[in-house]
Amino acid sequence: MTSGTVDPTSPPGSVTSGPVDPTSPPGSVTTPSIPTTVTCHNGGTYNGKICICVLGFSGDNCQNAVPVKPGAFNQSVIINVVVMKVYIPEYDNPSTNEYNEFVENFLNMMKPRYKDVPFFKDVIVTKLSRTGPASTFDHTAEEIREVKAKAFNFKESTDNVNVAHDVILEVNNGNHEAQYNQSFEKVGEILTEVEGYDNISDTTFKKTSVDKKGKCLST
Incomplete structure (x- = not known):
């Protein structure tokens, strides 16, 4: 069985992977939007999903300083x-x-x-x-x-x-x-x-x- 959201205006058996766009032609598939740019601070890098922070920083955008005690x-x-x-x-x-x-x-x-x-x-x-x-x-x-x-x-x-x-x-x-x-x-x-x-x-x-x-x- 195929899971998904059924568009009542689509032909029988068609499936969409996201919310139905009423302006889309019958049978079309829509996908959720993905942010194209993410700013990572303090030397962090974006891997396509999240910011990878360097040692000493945390947060969604590496905006928070974290005290570090080196060995x-x-x-x-x-x-x-x-x-x-x-x-x-x-x-x-x-x-x-x-x-x-x-x-x-x-x-x-x-x-x-x-x-x-x-x-x-x-x-x-x-x-x-x-x-x-x-x-x-x-x-x-x-x-x-x-x-x-x-x-x-x-x-x-x-x-x-x-x-x-x-x-x-x-x-x-x-x-x-x-x-x-x-x-x-x-x-x-x-x-x-x-x-x-x-x-x-x-x-x-x-x-x-x-x-x-x-x-x-x-x-």
Whole structure:
């Protein structure tokens, strides 16, 4: 048996799939109207039936903000180290081959060390700048013999390279302070180990606060 709405003006046996249009010819079939345009807000997309909302939004048109509590978020340690290498004008421009080659060599040297930091995610060089000659260290005679070919093989009158970089950590929400402090201490240990070796000196590092833009707190 065929289901549907019988149009009394249609020939026997004909069926319509929607309300009868009295102006339609006998035996014609009508279909319900479908909206042709739907506006989805806040990055939502229309799939032909409903709006598919991105994380953090809901509603028929993704118009409602929904608080989100992520499982983890990024927090950085800001670091400056002096590399005892002659500073050249090309280091002022991040688009030069010399700048990029220096950064690549620096990351190849330091990234394997920073990987020992708990919750390590990445390391990013943010700036190269000119700085004065590196300071002299109070090493023992044995240490001086071991590093003189590296750490002390530079001209006192030559400007060196200050490398500003961030160690990116991925800490878990709910326990981020303890995890961040643990990572921060490890960064300090690593910088102490490399200072005076691998042409690195005068290391400084500091904490950053939580990025509230990257951490949506539930209410």
